[in-house]
Amino acid sequence: MSQNKDNQTEDISVNYEEENKKMYRQLTNKNAEYFTKLQRSLLKEDVDSEAVHQRLNVMMRESIDKQAEGYTARRLYGTVTERAQLILYGPSEEDKAADPIELSPDWQLYVDGALLVGGVFAILSGISEYWSGTEGSSQLGLISMIANFLIGGLVMLAISKTAPRPGQKNNYWKYFGASIGSIALWALIAALINLFIPDSINIPIPPIVSIPVGVLAIGSKWWFKRRYEVVGGIF
Structure with missing residues (x-):
């Protein structure tokens, strides 16, 4: 045999x-x-x-x-x-390190980015209002907070998808264009919300609410990243 x-x-x-x-x-x-x-x-x-x-x-x-x-x-x-x-x-260790990174699905990058951006802005807004000592002085309202989560996720997705990475052909112009363009669009939408949506709808969020919401969002981002092993997010 x-x-x-x-x-x-x-x-x-x-x-x-x-x-x-x-x-x-x-x-x-x-x-x-x-x-x-x-x-x-x-x-x-x-x-x-x-x-x-x-x-x-x-x-x-x-x-x-x-x-x-x-x-x-x-x-x-x-x-x-x-x-x-x-x-x-x-392959040598150098070659392995230079292998292209396979990014997580877009929806995971979106959720990861939305939780990060929305959480950070909620915390910063709450701290700013708290230290100002003037109730309602913060420009962050309920609609603005929701927009930060929704649009912030899109901004971070655009940046994550175009960010330069080792082992692949990088287009820096595309990266800068996506970064600047998405941030500018985000700022424009935020300004329009503040200008045209009244406080009766865009209800100002007090620090006692915005700070815990922000902390919860950051904690959720940390859990989500570990749970799904998200690859390609900014942080």
């Missing part, structure tokens, strides 16, 4: 090697030279030949597809030395 398995393994190795030989003829001279050097480098390290032929088979197929678009094997896989090191030893 063991002998049959050995024979099957040998056949598979021969198949990959034979396929690779056929594919060599479809490669450009530069790409063929790349794979010749890569195979030589790997076999020199006493790597199992079957594994080498199998790995090269996958790479060569992709290279043949991409070379028609002008991609060289070096452009796809880096230098021969870099690719050989990656195959032999895996």
Whole structure:
């Protein structure tokens, strides 16, 4: 039984090697030279030949597809030395750290940001009114507080989605545009609420209410982030 398995393994190795030989003829001279050097480098390290032929088979197929678009094997896989090191030893800690970060779903980023922004503004507003000593001096009303949660979540979502991150192509203009644009829109809506919604509807919130609401929101943000393991939020 063991002998049959050995024979099957040998056949598979021969198949990959034979396929690779056929594919060599479809490669450009530069790409063929790349794979010749890569195979030589790997076999020199006493790597199992079957594994080498199998790995090269996958790479060569992709290279043949991409070379028609002008991609060289070096452009796809880096230098021969870099690719050989990656195959032999895996990605370095530096490479792992530079891997693109996969963000949490938009709704999670939205809730995380809304709780943060709404909570912070509720606390700051309550403290400001408390220290002013004048009841009702705070501009934060009930509608304004709700708007801070709802619109603040959208602002933080826009910033989170466009923020520069390691391991990916970053568009700083898009980031600055999204940040400034969303904050400006938020300020405009807040100003319109204060101008056109009367205090009878936009009821001023006293510190005894706004501060606990803010603390509860920040605590909920902390719980929500841990519960759903939110990745990509600002804080």
